[in-house]
Every structure is written in C-alpha cells, then in structure tokens.
Amino acid sequence: MTDLQRRPFVSARMVAERAGVSRSAVSRTFTDGASVSEATRRKVLAAAGALGYHVNHLARGLRENSNIVCLVVADLTTPIRAGLVDELTRKLQAASKITMVINTESDDESVATALRQTLNYRADATIVLSGTPPASLIETCLANGQQVILINRADHLQGSQNLGVDNAMGAREAFFLLQRAGCRRLAVVTSTARTASLLQREDVFVEAARKAGLDVAVTRAGPTTYASGLEAGRRLFGRSDGPDGVFCVTDLLALGFMDAARQEFGLRIPDDVCVVGFDDIEQGGWESYRLTTFAQPLAAMADHAVDLLAEPHAWGSERKLFEPLPVWRRSVRANSR
Amino acid sequence: MTDLQRRPFVSARMVAERAGVSRSAVSRTFTDGASVSEATRRKVLAAAGALGYHVNHLARGLRENSNIVCLVVADLTTPIRAGLVDELTRKLQAASKITMVINTESDDESVATALRQTLNYRADATIVLSGTPPASLIETCLANGQQVILINRADHLQGSQNLGVDNAMGAREAFFLLQRAGCRRLAVVTSTARTASLLQREDVFVEAARKAGLDVAVTRAGPTTYASGLEAGRRLFGRSDGPDGVFCVTDLLALGFMDAARQEFGLRIPDDVCVVGFDDIEQGGWESYRLTTFAQPLAAMADHAVDLLAEPHAWGSERKLFEPLPVWRRSVRANSR
DNA sequence: AGTTCTCTTGCACACATGTGCAATGAACAA
DNA sequence: TTGTTCATTGCACATGTGTGCAAGAGAACT
Structure with missing residues (x-):
C-alpha cells in the first residue's frame, strides 16, 4: 500500500511470475506464430485473465511501427468533414490502425504545431484534412519515415501523397x-x-x-x-x-x-x-x-487513403483525383430547350 | 543503405553524439526544470534542430502517464455527436492530452472490443459517448487505474464517472x-x-x-x-x-x-x-x-469531463447533471390562454 | 543404446526515454 | 592555499515489449 505508488497497469512480468514461466513465454503467447507449447499457453492465458493483462502497444511500438495514424482536421462539425472523419476512422480501425485526432484551427501555424505533435507520437502517417502545412515540416516528417497524406488540399507539395475530388x-x-x-x-x-x-x-x-x-x-x-x-x-x-x-x-x-x-x-x-x-x-x-x-x-477516397498506408512509401509525390458524382434532385429545372 | 533497415526516427542518442554530450543532457534539455547549463543546452538544441529530433512521447509514456484519452463513439456524422467530439477534442488538446478516437458500432459487443483496445494503449481515461460497456470490463479498466467517463449514458455503473444532460x-x-x-x-x-x-x-x-x-x-x-x-x-x-x-x-x-x-x-x-x-x-x-x-x-459538459481527468479519481461513482437550455424559436405558438 | 531432429524455453539485448546518485569541477570564502 | 558549496554531468537503472541465440528435453530412427 505504501510502496505500490501509482503503477497499476499489470505487465507481462507479473503474469509470468503468477504463471510460473518466463516473461518470454508470456510475450510469445500473445504473438502470432511464435513457438509456445499448448500447456504453457494455457497457464499464461489463465494468469493473464485473472490479472486482467493487456499487451502494451506503446511499448511494442518502440521496436516496430506504432500503427498510429494522425488525423489533422479543423471544423469537425461541418457535415462534410464529419463524414470524412467518420469514413477514415472506420477504415483505419478495420486496417488495425489507431487514429489520433488533432482538432486544430485551420490557420497554417496551428497545423504546423499539430504536425509536430504527430512526430512526438511516432505516428506512421499523418492525414491532413484542413489547412496547409509548411513544406519544410513535411520534409521533416518524410525524413523521419512518416507518410504525409493530404486530402483535398490542392497544394502539390513535394513528397506528400495527395488525393481529392476533381x-x-x-x-x-x-x-x-x-x-x-x-x-x-x-x-x-x-x-x-x-x-x-x-x-x-x-x-x-x-x-x-x-x-x-x-x-x-x-x-x-x-x-x-x-x-x-x-x-x-x-x-x-x-x-x-x-x-x-x-x-x-x-x-x-x-x-x-x-x-x-x-x-x-x-x-x-x-x-x-x-x-x-x-x-x-x-x-x-x-x-x-x-x-x-x-x-x-468519401468512401472511395477513404479507401484509397488507407491503401496508401499499406504501400511502400512512393517518393515521387503523386496525386489521385476522384470524379464527383452528380446527384439529381429538384433544385434545377429539367432541360428547357 | 543495406543495414539501415526501417528505423528512420532520430533518437536522443543520435542528438547526443552529434552535440558531443551525454544522452542524459539531451533528455534534460527537453525536460522542464532539469539542470542543464546554458552552453550545453544550446549545443543540444542546435543538434536537435539539424537532425529534426522530436521527443518520443510513447517512450515517455512507459514510465509515467501516457496522457492519452480514448473517445469511444458511434454515429460520428450525427450533428450532436460531431459537436460533442469537437468540443472534447478541442478541450483535451488544450489540457495537453492526446485524443484517440475509436469509431465503433453502438452495439455493446463492439464497445467492449473498443474498451479493450483502450487498455492496450494505456490510455489514462476512456470517455464513452455511445453504447454501454459491460460492467466487468469497466471494472478491469478501473483496476488498471484507468478512468471511465460516461456521457449521456444513464446507466449508473459502479466506479464509472457519469455526466449528462437532465x-x-x-x-x-x-x-x-x-x-x-x-x-x-x-x-x-x-x-x-x-x-x-x-x-x-x-x-x-x-x-x-x-x-x-x-x-x-x-x-x-x-x-x-x-x-x-x-x-x-x-x-x-x-x-x-x-x-x-x-x-x-x-x-x-x-x-x-x-x-x-x-x-x-x-x-x-x-x-x-x-x-x-x-x-x-x-x-x-x-x-x-x-x-x-x-x-x-456541450461546452460545459466537455469542460466538466476534462476537469474530471485532473481530479484524483474519486471512487464512489458520481453523476453530474446539466440543465438543458430552452431555445425559443418559431415552432411553438405564443401562449394562447 | 546412440544419434539426430524437432519443439520449447530462458537469457540477454534492443527500443527511447526520465531520473537518482555520485563524481567532477568551478567559484568563493577563510 | 585550502576547504566548502553548488551547479553540472555522466552512469546506470527502470519502464514493457519482441526476438535471436543457444541450451535443454524429448521423440524418432538406426
């Protein structure tokens, strides 16, 4: 009680101790394709269940990709923006990525700050929906191996991947x-x-x-x-x-x-x-x-953005345009010729 | 080129080497109130700038609080939901928290999955806007020292903190x-x-x-x-x-x-x-x-939710109600008595 | 029985950071 | 000059993972 302090999250080591195995065994139990015998696997799972253990993805992200994708957006309440964020978060989740939303003002200074935060959290990629980040900052992101995807920002910045409606x-x-x-x-x-x-x-x-x-x-x-x-x-x-x-x-x-x-x-x-x-x-x-x-x-655009994440980061800045679909309703007269 | 592999993020050690100081000096430079001389501080900042170094908040989160807050939400495009998410992301950011959005179906099974993901990323708190998580899972979150805040979910679950409109x-x-x-x-x-x-x-x-x-x-x-x-x-x-x-x-x-x-x-x-x-x-x-x-x-509700994060997690599950504000417009007749 | 092969497991390291502790050195007083 | 104080700095450890490597155990085969 006195010494326990404020570290309540249960770690793999605690599970290992309780199950009477090595910490490696615990790690392997939760890694697909790793070599563990059925017996120890059961012991580990039992201990993990009892203790309420959950693998720490942050620590995992130290070694490999963090699987974090940042969404930089302003005016979230606008229906079109909300729609895009909705599609993106959904599809990113399906691709087992984690979405961090940075709700910023749309002025470029705020966007720059947001992008820097992105780097702090080692996001694999940043998707910008509002504002225009300065070119130098994009370069920093790219140098750090982070993808930068701009949606509906016509600015054709070197190295960034662009997509938008035509x-x-x-x-x-x-x-x-x-x-x-x-x-x-x-x-x-x-x-x-x-x-x-x-x-x-x-x-x-x-x-x-x-x-x-x-x-x-x-x-x-x-x-x-x-x-x-x-x-x-x-x-x-x-x-x-x-x-x-x-x-x-x-x-x-x-x-x-x-x-x-x-x-x-x-x-x-x-x-x-x-x-x-x-x-x-x-x-x-x-x-x-x-x-x-x-x-x-929006659905197709979100699909494409997520596809870009899977591809090996192509360096030449590309740009994909999507055809807008006409929606006929009642606010225009029928042809009157 | 052959051996560099895929680890492009620049770390504190690289900065230290370039600046000719120890890694600790770099760490202290970016920690408020740590003891560094002005001379080394300048050297470190110069090297960091040249290399494009950014502190890794994930690694920092290994030791202390992660400063991550998860938002579990469904039907993001609904105006009222978008409004709440907008307010929350804004205020969380102002409190220097990072927001992870989990866009889920509103059925309880999906919410449970979302909540488990929350634990994987060591979020300090989870804010649930849709659906109702099972009580057992909430207990797990609490046991791991994670706050659970339910907004407009009238379900009065033990240990969770509740707020909503009256x-x-x-x-x-x-x-x-x-x-x-x-x-x-x-x-x-x-x-x-x-x-x-x-x-x-x-x-x-x-x-x-x-x-x-x-x-x-x-x-x-x-x-x-x-x-x-x-x-x-x-x-x-x-x-x-x-x-x-x-x-x-x-x-x-x-x-x-x-x-x-x-x-x-x-x-x-x-x-x-x-x-x-x-x-x-x-x-x-x-x-x-x-x-x-x-x-x-919404603004007041978001304020209160963020305030709850700062407070020392009170255990008795509380519940704060906000008065709805009448908005008079034209869809109701004036008094006709 | 002896040899080989496969499966499992533990040790140790790497990842990027913050910090306690001790050492170093400089400034300053006696 | 010597002793004291204080700011600065580096070492080492801790945080929670995944994994290469080698060792061990057991099974199968000669």
Whole structure:
C-alpha cells in the first residue's frame, strides 16, 4: 500500500511470475506464430485473465511501427468533414490502425504545431484534412519515415501523397447543368476562405461561362457556412436583376442561399432560380431542399487513403483525383430547350 | 543503405553524439526544470534542430502517464455527436492530452472490443459517448487505474464517472411549453433505439401529460434519424385526427417530422401543429425550420469531463447533471390562454 | 543404446526515454 | 592555499515489449 505508488497497469512480468514461466513465454503467447507449447499457453492465458493483462502497444511500438495514424482536421462539425472523419476512422480501425485526432484551427501555424505533435507520437502517417502545412515540416516528417497524406488540399507539395475530388470537373458539369436549364444570369456563391479547392471550383465555373459568352457575379459573404449562403442570397437578390442560375461551391452555402431566396424573397426553386451545390451532405437531401449537387465519393477516397498506408512509401509525390458524382434532385429545372 | 533497415526516427542518442554530450543532457534539455547549463543546452538544441529530433512521447509514456484519452463513439456524422467530439477534442488538446478516437458500432459487443483496445494503449481515461460497456470490463479498466467517463449514458455503473444532460427536466419543460400553447392532442416522436436517454425523455413527457389528464400517442418509426422523423409524420397525420402538439426526443427527428407535416400534408407550423425538439443542433436554427428546442450545453459538459481527468479519481461513482437550455424559436405558438 | 531432429524455453539485448546518485569541477570564502 | 558549496554531468537503472541465440528435453530412427 505504501510502496505500490501509482503503477497499476499489470505487465507481462507479473503474469509470468503468477504463471510460473518466463516473461518470454508470456510475450510469445500473445504473438502470432511464435513457438509456445499448448500447456504453457494455457497457464499464461489463465494468469493473464485473472490479472486482467493487456499487451502494451506503446511499448511494442518502440521496436516496430506504432500503427498510429494522425488525423489533422479543423471544423469537425461541418457535415462534410464529419463524414470524412467518420469514413477514415472506420477504415483505419478495420486496417488495425489507431487514429489520433488533432482538432486544430485551420490557420497554417496551428497545423504546423499539430504536425509536430504527430512526430512526438511516432505516428506512421499523418492525414491532413484542413489547412496547409509548411513544406519544410513535411520534409521533416518524410525524413523521419512518416507518410504525409493530404486530402483535398490542392497544394502539390513535394513528397506528400495527395488525393481529392476533381473540382474542375465538378465545376464544369455544374455550369453545363445550369446552361442546359436555360439560365442566363449566372452567379457563384463562395466564401472568404481562399482554399485551393474552393478557388478552383469558382475559377473553372467562371471560365466555362465566359467561354459560352456569359458573365458571372461572384459573391463571398463570409466563411464557408450556412449563414454566409444566406447573406449571399440577400446581397444577390437585393439588387435589381437577381440571378436565375447559381453555383454554390459548397452545399452548406447552397442551403443558406436557398432559404434566403425562398423565405425572404418569395422565389421558387427551380422555377425562378436554379441552384447547384457541391459535396452532397445529408441535409441537401432533406425535403425542404432537395438540392441538386455533386457528391464527393468519401468512401472511395477513404479507401484509397488507407491503401496508401499499406504501400511502400512512393517518393515521387503523386496525386489521385476522384470524379464527383452528380446527384439529381429538384433544385434545377429539367432541360428547357 | 543495406543495414539501415526501417528505423528512420532520430533518437536522443543520435542528438547526443552529434552535440558531443551525454544522452542524459539531451533528455534534460527537453525536460522542464532539469539542470542543464546554458552552453550545453544550446549545443543540444542546435543538434536537435539539424537532425529534426522530436521527443518520443510513447517512450515517455512507459514510465509515467501516457496522457492519452480514448473517445469511444458511434454515429460520428450525427450533428450532436460531431459537436460533442469537437468540443472534447478541442478541450483535451488544450489540457495537453492526446485524443484517440475509436469509431465503433453502438452495439455493446463492439464497445467492449473498443474498451479493450483502450487498455492496450494505456490510455489514462476512456470517455464513452455511445453504447454501454459491460460492467466487468469497466471494472478491469478501473483496476488498471484507468478512468471511465460516461456521457449521456444513464446507466449508473459502479466506479464509472457519469455526466449528462437532465433529460427529465427537458421533457417536463417540453410538456409545459406545449400545454401553455394550448395543444390538446399530444404525440411523442422517438426512435426504435431504446437508449436510456431517449426512453427517459419519452417517459417523463408521457407521465407529465397523464398527470394533466392528456393522452399521448407514441410513434417510433426507425433509428434516430431525419428519415424516421419523416416517416413518423406520415404515420401520425395519415390517421383521421392528427396531433396538434408534438415532442420529438431529438432535433433530427423533429426536422424530418416538420418536413412531413409541411411538404406532404400542407400543415402550417406552429399554427396547425406545434413542435418541440431536443439537443439544439445547428440545422434546427436554419430558416426553413426555426425549431424551438432544448440545448445540451456541450461546452460545459466537455469542460466538466476534462476537469474530471485532473481530479484524483474519486471512487464512489458520481453523476453530474446539466440543465438543458430552452431555445425559443418559431415552432411553438405564443401562449394562447 | 546412440544419434539426430524437432519443439520449447530462458537469457540477454534492443527500443527511447526520465531520473537518482555520485563524481567532477568551478567559484568563493577563510 | 585550502576547504566548502553548488551547479553540472555522466552512469546506470527502470519502464514493457519482441526476438535471436543457444541450451535443454524429448521423440524418432538406426
């Protein structure tokens, strides 16, 4: 009682003592394919059960791979982020990895701090979902044999492995959708967060419209939230000639925009305005919205990320793009030609 | 190249060699309050910087506390769950803990497996947000000196520390809200998932109504989702005398229910039906819904959970309840007496 | 019986860290 | 100069694993 101190976790040695065998025997009992006789194995298992022994994976991680994967993410409550984290944690667990989540601000300094923590815990790999880590830090991770996987960060950093949805393709398709619906006064609703993904969606859409001889009003009312979409709607319809076809670079923005159009300006969707989103979050499918959008294939993306972990770390920084899947619902008119 | 194998992480010994000091000096440099001269400290820091050294927290965790906290959770994409995980990861990080997320099915067997993994990684504590671990396993955790904190699991398990929102209070208030609004034909919309929280909300509401001489129709159309709320609405209004006051035990159910009422039966809210939810998820505040509900004080709950970690593990299983905060919006009529 | 072969087991080391203890050396007072 | 104090530093051990190596035991075969 006096001397026991604060070391309550039962170790392999205690099990060995109780079972009357060597510590090696205990270790081998819990190692697949190691050589132990059936008799000692039973003795060890009995002792372990009685004492409540569990192999210490931290100590095991000292010698070999830690099997730890870090997820660096911001804005966890956003549906699309939550969806991705959900898929990843699930699949990582299935691959018998352990997931450490670092919930950071999305500014680059915080991400850098998070990445350093990653190194402290000897993670085999880090998956970055938000922000952009500085190149020098990525290099440090790689030098320490740690994989760095960036998801939907268009920044093409040397040595890191990249994957993401094909924003350009989605934006192009979005334009064609609105064009086919006969929209003439186009607008893009985006956010003040100038991440590469959002910028690309905006740019490609505007470019496609320009090629077709149409002008586009771009609105950025705030961060990438429902509230910003709402505010964008107010701004766009507050002027004399509101748009009749709108591409919202994110579903959240789209839902806010739709509410502004309908509740505050009495407009009908899709009769008066057509709206296209991006991401395919669950809420877009709700009866109040029925938003036509492009889905990020989250399951496939998570699968691929986990596959990358198994492969021998390819050095040339690669980049895999996933096609966004069109989801047809009711926020765009049927072809009117 | 041939012999280097796969051990790229730089250790304290390498730093020591490069700096021309002992390994202890390196260790002390990175330990607060240890005795190192300014000269060697500088040498060590220089070498560490050049080599990209980071202290191995896993090895450090072998001797003392691992500073790892496990979060066992299911249905991560649900807004309320995502919100709680977001708060917890943030606050744990601020308390310089590391968060491991175990995304499990909510059935008890999966939770048990998750809890065992928790022991393998020598987590200082486990926070359970979903499912109910078997009592025997909790005992094992406690015996190993690991704290077990259950959030919103009404199951009062010996030795575990419990906290959650006061469901009874919220349900009672919900009834009074509807009563004051003059509703006479009451209904409860709940799910087939018979978790203690949801059952209590249902029971207390029904009991309060019965005391006031009112009968309540209880509908459970499926799991705790938007779709189930939608289906519940169809069932309730498909009969001759639909309800005029409904308590949905979850905001998600409420939103689905509202959509059914409005889109499929042309009812107005709150003129024809009053709706009260529970949880206060972000979507309930959107313009299409403006749901009156009771908020779970997630921030305060997360604060308290983190505080529990600091305290010396009190053995008598305690239980702290948080008052749900009423959020007045537009889905309930103003008092009509 | 003697030889060979296979299976099992214990010792010792490696992994990366923190720290008690003793030794070293410098600064300072007498 | 000598004795004392104090900061600094290195050695060695502890933490809990996995595994190579050699030794031992028993079985099978000549």
